[in-house]
Amino acid sequence: MTDMRGRVRALAYRTFYRLPGRWKRRIVRTFQPTYTIGAVAIVRDPGLTQLLLLRQPPGAGWSLPAGLMDRGETPVQTACRELREETGLEVPVERMRAATPNAIVHTSGQWVDMVFETEVEPGEELVVDAAEILEAAWHRLDNLPPMTVSTSRLLAHYGIGPYKEYPEVLEA
Known part of the structure; x- marks a missing residue:
C-alpha cells in the first residue's frame, strides 16, 4: 500500500x-494558505519612555499605527504611509528601522506584520484622520492604557506592555 x-x-x-x-x-x-501582509510602526520618544498609540473605532482599546501593504509598496513604505495617514507624522523611510523580530506571523489569522521602529519628539502635532482614527496620543510605557489584544500580543515580542512577562503569548 x-x-x-x-x-x-x-x-x-x-x-x-x-x-x-x-x-x-x-x-x-x-x-496553500494565503497570508495578508501588513506593516506596523512602533513609535517612541527619543528617551524611549513613551509610546504613540491610536484609538480606532469602535474604540475598545488602543493600538499601533499599522495597515495593509498596497501593490508595489515595500513594508517600510507601508509603515511610513500608515503613520502619515493615521497621525500626520512624516517619517522618512531612512528613519525607520526593522524591529527584531521584523516579521510576526499570525498563523491563526493568516497575516504577517512587518514591524518597524522609530523615534519622534512627542511635541510634534498629531493630525488624525477622523474617519479612521478616534484619537492619537503619547502614553508612558510604565502607564499604558487598555490596548487591543493583538496590540498587546505584538508589543510583548519587544518587551513592552501587559503581556511582556508571559512567554506563552510569544509562542501562540
Missing part, C-alpha cells in the same frame, strides 16, 4: 512540474 502511494505521489509531482508556470501558480495558490 505504501509503495503504491509513493508511485502515485511521484507521478503527481512529475505531472505538476510539466505544467505551464501560470497553471502551477494557480494550483499552489488554491491549496
Whole structure:
C-alpha cells in the first residue's frame, strides 16, 4: 500500500512540474494558505519612555499605527504611509528601522506584520484622520492604557506592555 502511494505521489509531482508556470501558480495558490501582509510602526520618544498609540473605532482599546501593504509598496513604505495617514507624522523611510523580530506571523489569522521602529519628539502635532482614527496620543510605557489584544500580543515580542512577562503569548 505504501509503495503504491509513493508511485502515485511521484507521478503527481512529475505531472505538476510539466505544467505551464501560470497553471502551477494557480494550483499552489488554491491549496496553500494565503497570508495578508501588513506593516506596523512602533513609535517612541527619543528617551524611549513613551509610546504613540491610536484609538480606532469602535474604540475598545488602543493600538499601533499599522495597515495593509498596497501593490508595489515595500513594508517600510507601508509603515511610513500608515503613520502619515493615521497621525500626520512624516517619517522618512531612512528613519525607520526593522524591529527584531521584523516579521510576526499570525498563523491563526493568516497575516504577517512587518514591524518597524522609530523615534519622534512627542511635541510634534498629531493630525488624525477622523474617519479612521478616534484619537492619537503619547502614553508612558510604565502607564499604558487598555490596548487591543493583538496590540498587546505584538508589543510583548519587544518587551513592552501587559503581556511582556508571559512567554506563552510569544509562542501562540
